[in-house]
Amino acid sequence: MRRTPGLIIATALSYSMALGILLRDGTGLPLNPVLFPVLGAVLAAIRYGSEPALRRHRAGAASRFRLFLVSGGTSYLLLLFASGLPGTWTGAAYLTAGYQVALLLWSYGIAAELSRSFRDHEHLLISVYRQRSRTKRIEALRDLRYVIADAVADLDRTRKVLSAGFALMLFVVVLGWINGQFASLAGLLFLALAGYLRYLSSASLEAIADEYRYLGDGGRLPGRYRSRRLRQAAVLLLITAVIAFSLAGNQSLIPYSWLQSFFAWLSGLFPRMDLQAPPPQIDQQFDVFSRIAAELSPGDDVAEPGAIMQMLFRILQGMVRALLVGGLVIFLVSPLFSRSFRRSILNMSTGEALKTWMRTLVLSLRAFVRALRRRLRASAFRARNASVSVTVDRPAYRLPPVSAEKQRELERFSRQFTRLLRWAAKRSAGRRNGEAPEEFTDRLSECFPSCAQNLREIGSLYEKSLFSAETLDDAETRTLSACFKTVIRTNP
Numbered sequence: 237m238r239r240t241p242g243l244i245i246a247t248a249l250s251y252s253m254a255l256g257i258l259l260r261d262g263t264g265l266p267l268n269p270v271l272f273p274v275l276g277a278v279l280a281a282i283r284y285g286s287e288p289a290l291r292r293h294r295a296g297a298a299s300r301f302r303l304f305l306v307s308g309g310t311s312y313l314l315l316l317f318a319s320g321l322p323g324t325w326t327g328a329a330y331l332t333a334g335y336q337v338a339l340l341l342w343s344y345g346i347a348a349e350l351s352r353s354f355r356d357h358e359h360l361l362i363s364v365y366r367q368r369s370r371t372k373r374i375e376a377l378r379d380l381r382y383v384i385a386d387a388v389a390d391l392d393r394t395r396k397v398l399s400a401g402f403a404l405m406l407f408v409v410v411l412g413w414i415n416g417q418f419a420s421l422a423g424l425l426f427l428a429l430a431g432y433l434r435y436l437s438s439a440s441l442e443a444i445a446d447e448y449r450y451l452g453d454g455g456r457l458p459g460r461y462r463s464r465r466l467r468q469a470a471v472l473l474l475i476t477a478v479i480a481f482s483l484a485g486n487q488s489l490i491p492y493s494w495l496q497s498f499f500a501w502l503s504g505l506f507p508r509m510d511l512q513a514p515p516p517q518i519d520q521q522f523d524v525f526s527r528i529a530a531e532l533s534p535g536d537d538v539a540e541p542g543a544i545m546q547m548l549f550r551i552l553q554g555m556v557r558a559l560l561v562g563g564l565v566i567f568l569v570s571p572l573f574s575r576s577f578r579r580s581i582l583n584m585s586t587g588e589a590l591k592t593w594m595r596t597l598v599l600s601l602r603a604f605v606r607a608l609r610r611r612l613r614a615s616a617f618r619a620r621n622a623s624v625s626v627t628v629d630r631p632a633y634r635l636p637p638v639s640a641e642k643q644r645e646l647e648r649f650s651r652q653f654t655r656l657l658r659w660a661a662k663r664s665a666g667r668r669n670g671e672a673p674e675e676f677t678d679r680l681s682e683c684f685p686s687c688a689q690n691l692r693e694i695g696s697l698y699e700k701s702l703f704s705a706e707t708l709d710d711a712e713t714r715t716l717s718a719c720f721k722t723v724i725r726t727n728p
Contacts, residue, residue: 241284243440244350247433248280249273251401252343254426256336258405261419262412266332271318275311275340280347282307287351291359292661302568307344312337346401349394350437356387357444366650369643384448391441398434405430432473592679596670642707649701652720656694659724674699684728690719 253276256267286303293299315333316325360383364376405427409419419427653673660666660676665683667676677695681688697716701708708716 240354244284245280247437248343248347249276250430252276252339254430256339257423258408261423262417276343279344283347284351287355308341311340349397353394391445395438402434645707686728687723690723693719
């Protein structure tokens with residue numbers, strides 16, 4: 237999953253660049269050589285990065301279409317300004333920018349398909365493997381069996397979209413070759429890159445489908461299996477590319493006479509028409525259409541509409557335009573006036589954000605130093621005992637087993653803490669990356685003072701339950717459950 241963003245962005249960008257260059261070679265359509273690839277990469281990155289936020293806020297078709305419009309409109313304006321100032325824009329500039337935006341939005345759609353498939357996989361694994369016991373995982377899999385079936389269908393659709401796009405590029409190459417317009421070296425290189433990335437993306441999606449099948453059996457696909465499949469696909473493509481470049485040359489592998497004979501045979505299957513022959517002449521005159529036109533044409537006695545009617549028509553036309561433009565503007569800016577956005581703006585604090593960032597940075601550095609120390613100590617220990625044959629009792633180094641009562645307690649309070657996370661996310665105060673439970677509840681207590689006491693109790697007792705080997709006593713258990721219920725039922 238760490239290589240997923242690069243794969244999605246590179247695949248979407250290579251598709252748009254390859255198609256744009258091939259169309260430029262075949263039809264002469266212009267393409268901005270600097271701004272177009274930058275916008276393609278930015279749009280693909282925006283679509284991939286916005287997928288978690290769209291899922292977190294349960295965005296529907298309207299929100300996704302709004303993002304589509306804003307991205308396309310911004311790209312259109314940038315391409316127009318790249319051609320000159322507003323006073324110098326011509327009809328050709330509008331058409332050129334629109335054509336390039338269409339290619340960019342095609343790249344945006346490919347990034348959307350890939351992002352949806354990979355994010356479905358990520359969220360599905362989180363839903364299953366956050367369960368601590370095998371029994372709970374089996375129950376989660378049983379509940380998600382229809383979701384897994386839909387996810388497999390989405391994977392098939394994504395692979396078909398990639399294959400259809402690559403087939404379209406090949407069709408453009410063949411059509412240009414038939415018309416005598418041969419693709420340039422840049423177009424062929426981007427076509428090869430698109431094919432390579434398409435193969436890697438399809439292999440990744442097939443690995444995800446295999447993992448879904450493993451999940452159906454109650455297991456998980458090992459990571460080394462996925463990596464091995466991708467390495468094999470990359471090596472296979474590299475060998476194929478080496479063989480193709482070694483065989484490439486000025487002389488065709490198939491003799492031209494064979495192709496000429498094939499097309500001559502193909503053209504012989506269709507009847508021939510003499511295009512130079514004069515059109516057939518009709519002696520009989522048909523005056524029906526001229527008579528109908530004369531009857532339908534207005535006479536000379538038709539008066540012009542009055543000044544009041546013309547003014548009403550102009551007013552009506554202006555109202556229709558204002559409604560269309562105003563409706564589009566309201567549709568685009570309506571999220572800025574929502575209640576959650578206003579609450580997030582009011583709760584926004586630059587100083588608090590800097591403090592949280594510094595605290596997270598310090599915690600990350602401490603974790604890095606601790607991991608480095610453990611690695612150095614382990615290396616020194618192996619170096620000291622390299623020459624001595626020592627049998628290490630590995631089971632002795634394992635963590636002590638967790639009792640069934642402690643496991644039930646962790647499952648219970650983990651489910652309640654998950655409900656608290658959803659409660660906070662709906663109020664634009666979701667948990668941040670690297671934030672401990674007590675830090676999270678302390679920040680929530682500052683955002684929602686009416687629940688401050690209960691939130692502090694939750695942070696203290698939940699961390700005690702999470703990191704302690706002993707179970708909570710009865711009083712602490714009742715207090716923690718009551719605090720969870722009080723906060724979740726509150727709507728500040």
